[in-house]
Amino acid sequence: MLVVIALGGNAMLQREQPVELHVQRETLRQAADAIAQIAKEHQVVLTHANGPEMALLSLMNEDYEEVNNYPVNVLGAQTQGMIGFVFEQELRNAMADEQILAVTTHTLINTRDPAFLDPDHAVGPVFTYDQAQAIQNANPEWMLKADGNYFRRVVPSPAPQSILELASLRHIVASGNITLLCGGGGGIPVRRDSEGMLHGIPAVIDKDRTSCLLAEGIEADALVILTDADAIETQYQQPGSRRIKRCTPEALEQHEFAADTIGPKVESVCQFVRAGGKFAAIGALDRAVDILAGESGTHVMVDVPDGITYYD
Template identity: 55%
Template sequence: MRIVIALGGNAILQRGEPLDCETQRRNIHIAAESIARIARDHQVILTHGNGPQVGLLALMNDHYKEVAPYPLDSLGAQTQGMIGYLFEQELRNQMPGQKVCVMSTQTLVDSDDPAFSDPDKFVGPVYTREQADSLLNEHPDWVIKADGKHFRRVVASPKPQAILELASLQHLVSADDITVICGGGGGVPVKRTRDGLLKDVEAVIDKDRSSSLLAEKLNADAFLILTDVDAVATQFGHPDSRNIRTATPEGLNQFDFASGSMGPKIEAAVDFVRRTGKMAAIGSLNRCSDILCSDSGTVIRPGGDGEVTYY
């Protein structure tokens, strides 16, 4: 099977952990152990988030006043190289002799996307209310929103229209013995000018949405979104909430999912199922093999009814 796996940021950094390189390496080592259990028997195309890393680079970048701050697209490209390198090394260690490749990718967006007027993508570390107020005084062009009990910077997250390196990726995965790491952070966001030239965009692409598009275009047999929850909950944090075991896209329509967290994951998974007629699933990184066998996580399959089952 050919499987696209989209890793949440928790695979690289747990909430509240320091953003140093060694912490990320330890977490990526654990993630690679889990992914390797699938990649030994199936072809894996791995994507990953980069929100904390982009936010950290932006803060570090801002403190060096001798150079104009680098834009978000350049910072996103930096994280693709850094995180991709760590995953490639750890996967090679887990699967000696198997081929692993990292590819930098760009994602085309519409410069008129309404997301630019209502940014909602979290980047960087979490802050207290006092820290957030102080940062807004220093950076009046920033937007900061509540993230649970904390606060984080948010930036625009326009919808992906195309992955510019798709033809190269299709050629690469045609050799089905290669594990590919690509689409880091949803891909570096770019737009086309009126004269057809590519230009940078100050935004961050949602990696689940771009991974869904990638899975479709690479003719994947399954699309897995791995995060820090066991399954999709009907009312996360509410005492009456239930974990969903299986559902059709229509069955998920009856629930409201948070736009800043589970909402885009549901949207990405449902879009893949509807466009391809194949399986998508959302669940815990530690249970990825079980998710593939439909023994864990929330599995979404095509169907014309509103079927939902629970754990």
């Protein structure tokens, strides 16, 4: 079975953990061990988030005043290289006899996407009012929004339209013997001008939406999104909340989910199943093997008795 596995930011770096290389390496080592077990039975294509790494690079960007700030899309490209290097290394250590390949990935977006009218994806550090004023004066093209008593830079998060490397990725997948790492951070956002030339766009693309687009494009059998929760809850951490075991897209969409956290994941798994995927699942990184075996996580599929079932 061909499986796309998307590692969320909270799976790669636990809440409150420092963005230290050795911490991330240990988490990616654990992920690589799980992937190695899965790869014994399935062909695997991996994607990953990059939120904590983007925040770290943004801080570094701000601290060095002698050079103009690098655009957000360039920082995203840096995270692909940084995470790709560490993750590929750990995968090679866990799968010494297998072929591993990390591919820098560009994602085409539409500059008329409504997201550009109301940027809402926070990147980088928080600023006090005085800091925000100084930052805004130095970078008039930036948009800053209040975040409690502080301010943060926000950028658009447009929907992915296509993956530029898709034909090459399909060719690699067709070889049948390569574990592929691509689509990091949703891909580097680019646009084409009227002459067909590519240009980077200062935006951030949702990793789960790109993972869904990738899974559809390579005709994967399954899409698995790994996070720090072992299943989707109907009312996260609220009294009476229930953990969903199996459901149809229609049943899952009857519930409300936070737009900035689990929402895009729910949207992506539903879209993948509707597009013809056998199943999609959301669950915890440390239960990845069990998720593929159907013993953990929330599984979304076309046919479920009564539309939805729950864990006891």
